[in-house]
Every structure is written in C-alpha cells, then in structure tokens.
Amino acid sequence: MSTVDKMLIKGIRSFDPENKYVITFFKPLTLIVGPNGAGKTTIIECLKVACTGELPPNARSGHSFIHDPKVAGETETKGQIKLRFKTAARKDVVCIRSFQLTQKATKMEYKAIESVLQTINPQTGEVDLDFVDSAGALLLITWFMGSNWCCRDHLISGLSDFVFLVEFFENRMPGPAGMKYCLSLGVDHTKEGNRRHESFQ
Numbered sequence: 001m002s003t004v005d006k007m008l009i010k011g012i013r014s015f016d017p018e019n020k021y022v023i024t025f026f027k028p029l030t031l032i033v034g035p036n037g038a039g040k041t042t043i044i045e046c047l048k049v050a051c052t053g054e055l056p057p058n059a060r061s062g063h064s065f066i067h068d069p070k071v072a073g074e075t076e077t078k079g080q081i082k083l084r085f086k087t088a089a090r091k092d093v094v095c096i097r098s099f100q101l102t103q104k105a106t107k108m109e110y111k112a113i114e115s116v117l118q119t120i121n122p123q124t125g126e127v128d129l130d131f132v133d134s135a136g137a138l139l140l141i142t143w144f145m146g147s148n149w150c151c152r153d154h155l156i157s158g159l160s161d162f163v164f165l166v167e168f169f170e171n172r173m174p175g176p177a178g179m180k181y182c183l184s185l186g187v188d189h190t191k192e193g194n195r196r197h198e199s200f201q
C-alpha cells in the first residue's frame, strides 16, 4: 500500500503564505484535532487537491482556497502544497502544486501555476502513480468543545472506518503514548504560532 509521509502547506486558506507548515503523518493512524478554525478541513482539502488536482467544491474556482491577499496585506498570494509519499513499490515521490491569487483592478485572478511529480531519486526517473488509496488510515477528527468525538470529515468513507475509530479510542487511547497518533493543531498559523516548522525533505 502507498503511504503519505509529509505534507507542506503554505498560503492556503488560513495557512500563512510566509511560513511553511509541515505535517508529518503517523503510522498506522493520524488523528487531526484542534478547535474550530484551526485548519483541520484545510489539511484534508490539501491532501485531496495534491492527490487529485481537484479544488474543493466551496473554493469559488480557487479564489477562496488560496490565502486571501487582503488578509496578508498584499496584492498577491502564492499558495503551495507539497505532498511526500511512498508508492506501493516504496519509491519516494513528491507532488508539488502551486497557485497564485492576484488582486487586479476590479477582480481577483486565480491561477494554478505548477503541478509536478518528482521522484526523490531523479536518476531512476520512475514514478509510480498507484496513489489513489494512499490516504490509508488517515482520518480527520473534529473535537468539539463538549469533548464529544465526531468523525466529521474523512477521506476513506464508510461506517466501518468510524467503528474502527471508536474501537481504536476505546482500546488504545490516552496515556501519552496515544499522542503519537495525534496531530494537534493550534489556530495560529503565523510564524510565532506555528510550532511545527520542520524541514520538508
């Protein structure tokens, strides 16, 4: 099976274009938790965009997917998603998708400016695209204030995933060890607020 290793996001939705936010996925499962507005849905959207090239349905043709230049105090924002994954044949591949949103005189202009796949070892030139199910055991969890767990968005659909998730928590959760499955998000994606500045490669 293919696996997702890391994803870099910058300049997408609330993720600051000046900073690189790198998410490292855990095995066998990554849970993404955080308060409303922290960016959980954006992470899932970025996974989907990186994998398929399709923008989310609410992206207003890309205009609302890229970080709003007005929020950044600029006339142009560049957004980028880089996804590093291992193919079923255990080849490391990086998918890079870059975008641009520019404030013109009367309207915003959205452009997808780059969409490439790179192998980590360019000598082989081999790219395995057996990638569709690479989300594997990634589930998005929204932890609502009342501390109810709610499986609201996730890439691998179906009730069985949710049942699995409940079992997972019942049997294995808490204790500090449980945290290795858990990626916790804050709401502040600025340089100061971003505690996950890791190198991507």
Ligand SMILES: Nc1ncnc2c1ncn2[C@@H]1O[C@H](COP(=O)(O)OP(=O)(O)OP(=O)(O)O)[C@@H](O)[C@H]1O
Pocket: 012, 013, 014, 015, 034, 035, 036, 037, 038, 039, 040, 041, 042, 043, 063, 064, 065, 066, 067, 068, 071, 142
């Ligand atoms: N184009 C944009 N530019 C800047 N910020 C944006 C843009 N689009 C959305 N946002 C901000 O991104 C945040 C939403 O992020 P997201 O939906 O990923 O969070 P979430 O953790 O899934 O929240 P919830 O639990 O409420 O679903 C909101 O604060 C919203 O204002």
